[in-house]
Amino acid sequence: MAVNKEVYWQLKKELERTGTELVAVSKTKPVSDVEALYMLGQRDFGENYVQELVEKETQLPKDIRWHFIGHLQSNKVKYIAPFVHLIHGVDSFNLLKEINKQAAKNNRIINCLLQVHIAQEETKFGFSFHELNELSELSELKNVNVCGLMGMASFTEDMEAVRNEFKNLKTAFDKFSIRNCQLSILSMGMTTDYKVAIEEGSNMVRIGSMLFGAREYSK
């Protein structure tokens, strides 16, 4: 499935009006699809499997900013630490410590978002709002830059429920600060719910199937 230019331009225009960043989610899609969007000017791409990300990174231009958006296992951090631009799904303090360690080994500071559990479903990873407030130890970690929050809404057609989940995350985002620094990135919204997410204050959306077509198997 080729990339649809018109859809990309329309989306870019729509996002520009609200100052929203686009992460193009290329998981399961071939390198040629990433190249096609790269040719249109897109530089931020998101993947959620470590091996797939590492393979694509070696084959694609070096000025791509790679976002890791999936559930990251601690033992795999080392593979992406040399190059990853932003890790969206940090869902435990132990994972954050491991990212800090691997970042130090690579002489880098890695940007991270804390994933917050906002959905009704049991299966989604992330900190609870209560746990967020207890993350005071963050200041010890010199090689991670926690610059925002990320959340995934429930998988439902009930957009009012989705809106409420996004609203709660925005409230936490406005209140939460680390080392007295206000967070700057609020990553919420995908193909089906990005409009609602933006209305509720998202400034970074992660969009896959709208740009690249439906995925053949759900990942």
Ligand SMILES: *Cc1c(COP(=O)(O)O)cnc(C)c1O
């Ligand atoms: C797959 C995925 C997306 C993109 O989903 P689409 O519905 O294809 O836009 C966004 N965020 C995360 C965390 C994902 O895993």
